[in-house]
Every structure is written in structure tokens, then in C-alpha cells.
Amino acid sequence: MAEAKLHIFDLDNTLISCDSDQMWKHHAVRRGLAEPDAIRRADHFIELYDRGELDADEFIAFQLQEFAGRTVAEVRTMVQDYFENFLKDYVYPEAKALIDSLRQRGIPAVILTATNTSLVAPLGEYFQVNELLGTRLEVVDDRYTGKLAGDYTMGPAKIPAAAACAARYGLTLAQTAYYGDSINDRFLLEAVGFPVATNPSPALRELAQQKNWAIRDFQPAVN
Secondary structure, eight states: OOOOSEEEEOOBTTTBSSOHHHHHHHHHHHTTSSOTHHHHHHHHHHHHHHTTOOOHHHHHHHHTTTTTTOBHHHHHHHHHHHHHHTGGGGBOHHHHHHHHHHHHTTOOEEEEEEEEHHHHHHHHHHHTOSEEEEEOEEEETTEEEEEESSOOOOGGGHHHHHHHHHHHTTOOGGGEEEEEOSGGGHHHHHHSSEEEEESOOHHHHHHHHHHTOEEEOOOOSOO
16 A cells, blocks of 8 residues: 655644644733733634634734744744743644654654744754744844745645645655645645545534545644
8 A cells, every 4th residue: 555755744733732823822911922802813813714714914914913023032932932831732642653653764744834933943843843834934134024934824825835845855745645634724635645634623524524535633632
């Protein structure tokens, strides 16, 4: 039986049992970096995302408020605190074990997320993936501008990013597995040779069953 030669993973609700953008606002409020109303707004944006109705520009302007104007070092300190004291507890142990197993077998594992890579860099290091790919933030004179540097890697925008990643390993999407949880992941799931609906939302689970895709459900690390 053929096996995938490259494994690409979504992050939020796939490798971790939460949405890292949404939970960032909870953490930011707790640390006094954002106003309390930020939690309500973050929750609303996630509802729109789950329905496939997110206005990316509006969300990005909101999401990057705590980054704009800060130095690279300041942001690194903020996100390391976020990871160590909040986000790490949400890692799916089975997901960590899976990626560890791939690494031991010499099979590349990559995270491809819509979340900005500055926010989740500590997670990429924790999982020891070959690459952490996602939305990149603009930095000018060592300070974050609050704008993007490139595309917002959500939905269909993940396909060219995944194809380019596969090409770096001398592979194609047909030789690639992709793990995703959201209906927004359907585009890349349809494009790869080894689609895996992982902790799928009801809409994605229904689609996966219709298309006979593999389905994996990890037990959450936080109850």
C-alpha cells in the first residue's frame, strides 16, 4: 500500500485542542495587553471562520493589535510566555507522538497554518517539525507593523503553499498527506493524495464520510 512521503498538518484544533488566535486574546487580556472586550470579538471571529464567512482583512487588523509597534524581541518574549503558561497544555499528546514517530522514520512533517508564524513559533519548536509555514508578519526596522508580509494562508491559499513545500522535498501533492479539522481545510484535503480529516468539525466530518477520507480523532489534553 502506498504511503505518504510528506505529512502536512493544520495547527488549530488539529494538533492542539483550541484555536491559538482565539486563545491568544484570552491570554492577552489576562496579561493586560488587550481590553476585556477582545475576548468577545475573538470568539465572534472564530464563529465566522467556522462557518467559512471570515473577513480576513477585518480579522487581521484586530488580531495584530498587540504586535504592532513592538520589537521582534518583545514579541518573542510575549509568545514564549503564551506558549509556556497557556498554549502548551492544549497540545494533543497523540499528535505529538505521531510527529515524533514520523521524525524517527525520517519522514518530513510540516505545519501549515493560517495563524501567523510569529505567534506560534514556540509550538513549531516544540513539535520539532521540519518547517512551520503560515501567515507571515511584516517587520520594518525590527518592529512589527501590524500588517502581513505575503498572503493570508487560509482555505484555498494553502494549496500553493503546500505544493511549494512538497516541491522542496522533490515530491508532489499526490504524495502528500494533509491533516485538517475545519471545513476551510477541504480545499487542500481535496488536493492531496492522502487526506486525513482530523478532529473534524461536523461539516468536515460529513464531507469526509462522503468522500471516504481517513478520519482521526485525538483525545484532548485539556478537559
